[in-house]
Amino acid sequence: MSTMNTVGRPTTPNQVETRPATLTGGRGLLQNEALIFEGDGWGKTGVDLPEPKGDASDLGDLVRKDPIGLPGLSEPEAMRHYVRLSQKNHAIDLAIYPLGSCTMKHNPRLNEKMARLPGFSDIHPLQPQSTVQGALELMDQLAHWLKTLTGMPAVALSPKAGAHGELCGLMAIRAAHEASGEHEKRRKVLVPTSAHGTNPATAAFVGYTVVEVAQTDDGRVDVADLASKLGDDVAAIMVTNPNTCGLFERDILEISRLTHEAGAYFYCDGANFNAIVGRVRPGDLGVDAMHINLHKTFSTPHGGGGPGAGPVVLSEALAPFAPAPWVVSDGDGFRLIEREEEDAAQAFGRLCAFQGQMGMYVRALSYMMSHGSDGLRQVAEDAVLNANYIKARLSDLMSAAFPEGPCMHEALFDDEWLKGTDVTTLDFAKAMIDEGFHPMTMYFPLVVHGAMLIEPTETESKAELDRFIEAMRALATAAKAGDVDRFKGAPFHAPMKRLDETRAARAPKLRWTAPEGSNLAAE
């Protein structure tokens, strides 16, 4: 029997029977691929470079003498290594990737092609501005689309990911309170219990004290609790809308009114903007700052964990505090304002060395232009329709966390329906892997026990949704029928069996090191 944490997540792997391994470790198309450090690549290179004519004797003692410890691969070996590794990954191009809150939608290849145009990829961030007018114009166009879609007057493009955008928004809020002389007394940020971990982490990062706001039984912010905690010591609230339970905050106008009455700002976590793009403008909801994950709503690829991009739209009140750099246009074309002192004196500083994630700007704009305003509205509608369809078709077997009313872009279930089966949310997720599906987000949001958060996105066909639903129904039926073995040891058919995460953390091994007694490599 495995031990569990407070939300019912097993913290140790289950004991399973082992099956005979193959003799080589390979299995069918899946190769047993060693680390590059374990091969014969020491001294090898896969790049043909000319013989240097000079030396580095002018650098004397600064020259590195000891071995660095970097094996090389010829091109065919490199190609095999990485293609073999790739086959051990799930991908949105293989099947539905229903990670709630993560928005794994199709990544159009046109966007990749556009981002690789030399006019965007082969320009230096510090070239004379006269030589990059097209790049600045692209940033200006992206800003126009983002401002129009959100109904907000300003946008800071440079944040490099969602959490970086949160940082940007809270820094702008802090700067606004400093400008009005209220920063010293406004030291709290209110965050609902259902928020992404980045929200409280960001608020704390910027030096605020985080105060949690309760949730109602129907999965929304408890407005009475919020009102009781708002006061002249509160700098901002951070609310995700649609929220992490996949629900639209019905009282959002009341929330923003109360917040503004208290002299605080409304930071909206825009991770779920994809549910409402083209149908609702956050500016109409009283939002003061909201980051937009270009890698969620606007389809730039997640790439195994990044890079992201997190532009932040800002209200009139916060716009003057936006960080450098930003683009302005005048009669002479486009200009990049790189230092806060150059223009508005109130900018709160700079968030990164250059102008942010240009490669992602191109992809996002390509996506937006492809859809147009009508297509983007359809994106939100289909995303919400798909999620509600899944919710409707699974609710008889699984327990929806908030059965009343429609959800937005994601359907949330709890583990109430698994009671008495000895199957946990984690077990269920791992069994989904065996059926060829990536599991939904599990154990998040924290406010729902054993949470299963399913976000299909708008780029799934009805046929793929039905295939997914049938698999889920079959698994749910098996769990209820007592077919526990199917779950406890799962996955059985994945490239690996269940991995021991506790062991990894107990004695961290974070790099390859040469075996004892070998004379390979440094360290």
Add this chain to the structure above:
Amino acid sequence: MRYLPLTPDDRTAMLAAIGAKSIDDLFTDVPQSARLDGPVDLPRVAGELEVERALGALAGKNATAGTVPFFCGAGAYKHHVPATVDHVIQRSEFLTSYTPYQPEIAQGTLQYLYEFQTQVANLTGMPVANASLYDGSTAMAEGVLMATRATRRNKAVISGGVHPHYVAATETVVHAVGVETQVLPAAVDAEAEVIAQIGPDTACVVVQTPNVFGTATDVTKIAEAAHAAGALLIVVVTEAVSMGLLRSPGEMGADIVAAEGQSIGNALNFGGPYVGLFATRDKLIRQMPGRLCGETVDADGERGFVLTLSTREQHIRRDKATSNICTNSGLCTLAFTIHMSLLGETGLRRLALLNHEAAVKTRDALKSIPGVEVLTPRFFNEFAVRLPKPAAEVVERLAEKRILAGVPYSRLAPDAGMDDVLLVAATEITTDADVAALKAALAEVL
């Protein structure tokens, strides 16, 4: 719309299954006053061809590095990237996968991250590296915050050789949490001056080598002084290829290395996305920001990899996390690690030497021009020169002649009183013809 698979019939059938009359029934939680009746005022759906034309026109207005003599550096470098790199990173299984939270079906990503961490650790000469941060500048900011946590002290002493944009990005964040910074005046070759500023409240000393003026420095003595005072040494590197030729920060006593990895595997991209390299000592592992990949075994005892030590991170620790970071630079780390695997030690050392050689050749050409003074005493692939005219003006004139001559230091720090300083970088892509063109054009405009 080509990206939307649902047909009108699908939508009708699905609404019926849900029990809704129309799509509007699913948006009833939105307050009436906030519902938009129709599409906002933006262009409508467009085909691939139309989008290609529109974006192609914008791209066509920019002067690309590959088509002109090109000498820009200052934190972003143009190197040749093998074709294999871009092919592999566009494979669906890498491009369209998520953060490897389900390790049984993400071993591809996890294994390359483990290999990446090992490469970065060895390259920087440090025991451990994380799975990347956003870029070099945000890595420096994270490094300073980490040093304040580890030492329980509150001040960072920053050398005048650190890239001014790195300093600005760091100060913006660390000042917000009350960390003090002392930034020394811009100087071409004065990293050691930080030693005199180390005090009992110093959490860390930050130096860059090669610095923003290109000067390479042995920081061993700075490390000793910092350690003697109980402070940490953070070494910033903006040109990762330099570590193929120069002694590593780890060998010289660094406690934290914050580096920009763009120049290996990644294009210039007008400033992003790039890849922040972050490495440190074993004893500081639990203070590190960002994702870490670690080795473990599966239920059969087979070796595998997982994201680990997540109790440092925001999704577990929330407001007690070491950083608010969630996303890293996934695909850019993949590009880095593929390029590095192709190079290997042999290729990296050769590449680094070719870079140095190109820069020496460029330096020799420029120093023969009357009025041009070379300022940088020891450099890897970038150096500073003093011109008899404002550098920004000269760069504009040369751009008109289709030569991108470098970065005027005044662009990074207008108030430093160094308007006449030009930063010039050369790499393996620099040809003799490029150098001759720069020399001739520069001589003409001066």
